[in-house]
Amino acid sequence: MSGFATFAFVILFIATIVFLVAWLLSKITHKPNFSTGKRTGIIAVAAIVFMIIGVSTMPQSKKQNTQRKEAVAKSSSEASSKKESSSKQSSEKQVNSKSSSKKAIESSSKKLEAINSEIADQVAEGQGFAAGTLDENGNSTDSGTPNAEFAGYLAVDSVTYNQAGGITIQVNDNFSLLDDATKTSEMNKVQNMAVVAVGNHKKLSTQDYSDGLYTAVHYGTQSVGHSKILDSHEYKWKD
Numbered sequence: 001m002s003g004f005a006t007f008a009f010v011i012l013f014i015a016t017i018v019f020l021v022a023w024l025l026s027k028i029t030h031k032p033n034f035s036t037g038k039r040t041g042i043i044a045v046a047a048i049v050f051m052i053i054g055v056s057t058m059p060q061s062k063k064q065n066t067q068r069k070e071a072v073a074k075s076s077s078e079a080s081s082k083k084e085s086s087s088k089q090s091s092e093k094q095v096n097s098k099s100s101s102k103k104a105i106e107s108s109s110k111k112l113e114a115i116n117s118e119i120a121d122q123v124a125e126g127q128g129f130a131a132g133t134l135d136e137n138g139n140s141t142d143s144g145t146p147n148a149e150f151a152g153y154l155a156v157d158s159v160t161y162n163q164a165g166g167i168t169i170q171v172n173d174n175f176s177l178l179d180d181a182t183k184t185s186e187m188n189k190v191q192n193m194a195v196v197a198v199g200n201h202k203k204l205s206t207q208d209y210s211d212g213l214y215t216a217v218h219y220g221t222q223s224v225g226h227s228k229i230l231d232s233h234e235y236k237w238k239d
Contacts, residue, residue: 108163111201115161118197126153126193152178152186159194166214167194175219180237183217183225188233191215 128134130153132144155174161167169190178186191212199209212232217225225237 112161112163115198115201118200119159119161119167119194122193122197123153123156123159123190126150126190127156130154150189152182152189155186156190159190161194161198161213164214166216167191168216168218171217171219171224175217175224180235183237184233184235187215187217187225187227187235188212191227191232 125134125138127150128138128140129147130150132146133140133142135141135144155171155178157170157172159167159169169187175183195204195209195213198204198213212227214229214232215227215235216223217235223238225235228234228236
């Protein structure tokens with residue numbers, strides 16, 4: 001029931017009571033008042049009608065209010081649930097993304113470590129062949145013959161493959177004894193060895209093998225040369 005209907009019902013009910021009391025008093029004092037009795041009866045009937053309407057409407061109104069409240073609560077709950085679900089999914093995606101990135105970095109780091117480990121083994125083997133401390137099968141020997149094909153490795157201390165896809169060759173004093181043409185041919189042998197090592201751990205195309213790797217040559221912290229950008233097998237040497 002609306003506020004106005006309730007108010008009207010109360011007014012009519014009070015008026016009916018007043019007129020009923022007045023009617024009873026007139027009966028008791030033997031002073032009937034037909035006009036008053038008629039009005040009282042009409043108002044009483046009207047009050048009863050309003051009472052019936054009010055009584056029948058109030059449960060319905062309460063039910064509607066309850067339904068509206070339940071609908072609002074349900075809608076709010078669903079919205080909150082959707083927001084929570086969306087937030088949870090977003091958080092899960094971020095966690096999965098971070099986890100995937102971390103795994104990718106770890107995998108890349110392990111692969112880089114494996115490549116450099118193999119390159120280090122190849123450098124040590126090349127030095128052994130060059131010095132005659134390894135036989136043709138790579139076994140240690142005290143009576144081996146130095147292999148001139150690997151002589152360039154005696155000028156190399158280490159070779160490092162980097163994330164950018166190039167290599168850095170650290171050379172020693174023997175490197176300065178070589179002329180530019182020999183430097184180029186010997187560093188290309190080292191570069192080719194590194195390409196094969198990389199290909200053992202990463203998928204390379206035939207063109208990748210042919211193109212080779214950008215090569216920087218250092219003597220300590222000093223750059224003594226590097227391959228050209230358009231051709232990794234040609235070098236620019238510093239005097």
